[in-house]
Amino acid sequence: MAIATKGTVTIEGHEISISNPDKLLWPEAGISKIMYLEKLLQLAPYLLPYCKDRYLTTIRFPNGWSSKSFYQKNCPEPTPAFVNTAVMEGIQYVVLDSLATLIWLGNLACLEFHPSFHYVDDPLPAEWLIDIDPTLEEEPRIMQAAEIIGEVLDKLNIRSVPKTSGATGVQIYVPIQKGYSFEQLRKIGHFVGAYVVEKYPKLFTIERLKKNRGTLIYVDYLQHWYGKTLSAPYTPRARRYATVSTPLLWKEVAGRCDPREFTLLSIGERLSRVGDLIKQVPPQNLDPILRVVK
Known part of the structure; x- marks a missing residue:
């Protein structure tokens, strides 16, 4: 994935700004943010099916895996128009159903993806x-x-x-x-x-x-x-x-x-x-x- 001069990528027709592409998220492994986003592109066909139509919680590490982190349940703002959400128990969750949404979350240094065990508006377990x-x-x-x-x-x-x-x-x-x-x-x-x-x-x-x-x-x-x-x-x-x-x-x-x-x-x-x-x-x-x- 190549970064444009103005710091954006186009994914599925959506322009996504990339901040600090050279920041090391896993210093010991030498993995920068831009490398991480490239790996997410590789993982997407396998990861997305287990997150689609589910309520997503992420864990964000703005300064890398070993630094301060926080759980993100409510959808981050500002929210791009291509990001779908769903409400459960008063919380507006991201629904991770597209490559563009995955890369947007990756740019926010979401290093972990934890979906619900059930689909949106479905009380029964998916597995x-x-x-x-x-x-x-x-x-x-x-x-x-x-x-x-x-x-x-x-x-x-x-x-x-x-x-x-x-x-x-x-x-x-x-x-x-x-x-x-x-x-x-x-x-x-x-x-x-x-x-x-x-x-x-x-x-x-x-x-x-x-x-x-x-x-x-x-x-x-x-x-x-x-x-x-x-x-x-x-x-x-x-x-x-x-x-x-x-x-x-x-x-x-x-x-x-x-x-x-x-x-x-x-x-x-x-x-x-x-x-x-x-x-x-x-x-x-x-x-x-x-x-x-x-």
Whole structure:
């Protein structure tokens, strides 16, 4: 992407001003704002489908990933005419449904994109996720934990896709058939969480309070709820290595891959090689397991 002399780019016919294109947003990785916007162009075909028609929360880092940040729920102003918004509970959220909107947000140093678990004006979940959240900042067992939960789901005839959070955790992503409620998915999540805690008490917990978890890995089935958010597949994360929340192959989990391998600098080659792994799993029928957990 080339910057015009007056500091603008044209995306989808819309002129967007670019401020401070040479500012380093990830100094350790050498990623400037203009490089970041170029990477967003590369990520857009993969990231946008998981943000479209959803309420978006972003995290902004005006001076780079390690500097002061703030959550942006209400749409930033002034708002270009091409940016769509939707109101939920009195908050006017951005609806990230176009490349132009993505680049506009990128220029505002939005380094993370967290969409709602449901579509605009729809009370039902769009997919199901279990968040595997380590208590320790460095957790060498995180891929083992993800593999165990993946095996449990597989035994329940539920196909799933692991993805790095881009931070310290892993999320298990399950495409689902339309019609299930958040309450139903929470019941299944509790069933899975309680099972792995019973079988692996030295590895897992479903204790919500972090101070009571010790060194155990938290199976967070509660985050998946109406109005809540989680890091989108393919969102960058404000971490030292410029990591990206990346769907994985189960064989990569079995090989104990390092989430820090998947970065803005490497993600393009990976996507050209493996594509969107989530799209390769059909929507799952959860009726059989729901009959059990009732």
